[in-house]
Amino acid sequence: MTNAQDLAKRAYTVQIIEIAPAFLLRSTDQRPATGDFVTMATKPSNSLFREAKHSATRNTRFEQNTCISFEPSFDSQSTSLPKECDMEKLSLAVKMMLEAVGEDVNRPGLLDTPSRVARMYRELLYGTGVDAATEITCLFEEGNEDPVIVKNIPFTTVCEHHLVPFIGKADVAYIPKDGRITGLSKLARVVEVTARRLQVQERMTAQIADAIMTALEPQGALVILKAEHLCMSMRGVKKPGSLTTTMAARGLLKEDREARREIMDLIAH
Numbered sequence: 719m720t721n722a723q724d725l726a727k728r729a730y731t732v733q734i735i736e737i738a739p740a741f742l743l744r745s746t747d748q749r750p751a752t753g754d755f756v757t758m759a760t761k762p763s764n765s766l767f768r769e770a771k772h773s774a775t776r777n778t779r780f781e782q783n784t785c786i787s788f789e790p791s792f793d794s795q796s797t798s799l800p801k802e803c804d805m806e807k808l809s810l811a812v813k814m815m816l817e818a819v820g821e822d823v824n825r826p827g828l829l830d831t832p833s834r835v836a837r838m839y840r841e842l843l844y845g846t847g848v849d850a851a852t853e854i855t856c857l858f859e860e861g862n863e864d865p866v867i868v869k870n871i872p873f874t875t876v877c878e879h880h881l882v883p884f885i886g887k888a889d890v891a892y893i894p895k896d897g898r899i900t901g902l903s904k905l906a907r908v909v910e911v912t913a914r915r916l917q918v919q920e921r922m923t924a925q926i927a928d929a930i931m932t933a934l935e936p937q938g939a940l941v942i943l944k945a946e947h948l949c950m951s952m953r954g955v956k957k958p959g960s961l962t963t964t965m966a967a968r969g970l971l972k973e974d975r976e977a978r979r980e981i982m983d984l985i986a987h
């Protein structure tokens with residue numbers, strides 16, 4: 719079986735019923751509209767589409783130059799943000815928090831704070847419920863089976879225990895299988911969308927590795943996260959500058975110590 723047939727067999731056909739407001743469609747040769755049937759390399763998540771129909775069977779219409787890419791909007795003024803986010807409730811919660819600590823919520827400096835904080839959290843958490851694997855929408859066949867490593871991808875996410883950020887960098891590596899690779903920016907997008915939800919560092923590391931395994935089916939994947947947790951720096955044990963490192967290894971890079979060491983060596987240099 720050729721790679722093209724292999725890819726086609728893995729493709730999903732979906733009918734677009736509704737395009738989620740959180741996402742804008744971009745850089746497509748064929749810009750799909752509601753009612754269209756489109757074929758994708760990875761299974762779209764429910765947050766992107768409500769699927770009327772999908773099948774994992776071979777679909778000969780699949781070509782890599784008709785793949786579709788989805789970019790979430792960062793613009794807090796935009797209307798294309800998740801409608802699941804109840805802005806009124808969020809603003810009210812911030813207002814109640816201010817009252818609870820004894821603030822005068824009507825003093826000029828605080829008047830707009832509840833709605834401003836609500837907009838900020840909507841932006842910080844837009845990836846809630848989004849399947850990170852769907853960020854890897856473009857697959858290319860390059861006949862390449864050598865490791866691909868992207869280092870120092872910066873991220874900011876929110877600790878689910880304290881609702882303050884932890885900030886760090888991600889190193890992401892995978893070894894392609896059957897020449898399947900993705901655009902390097904897609905790896906950064908996986909980190910980004912995984913960061914835009916309430917997190918603990920260990921789970922975030924695993925989610926990035928699992929998304930790559932699901933979407934690319936590589937021989938192996940390795941993800942290393944280093945982050946400073948503000949909940950440790952600014953309160954509690956107050957140890958600014960301390961870094962937490964987490965690692966997730968999958969496939970060959972979990973099983974084969976030598977292969978893992980080689981990749982970790984490349985990441986370190």
Ligand SMILES: [Zn+2]
Nearest residue numbers: 877879880949
């Ligand atoms: Zn915390």
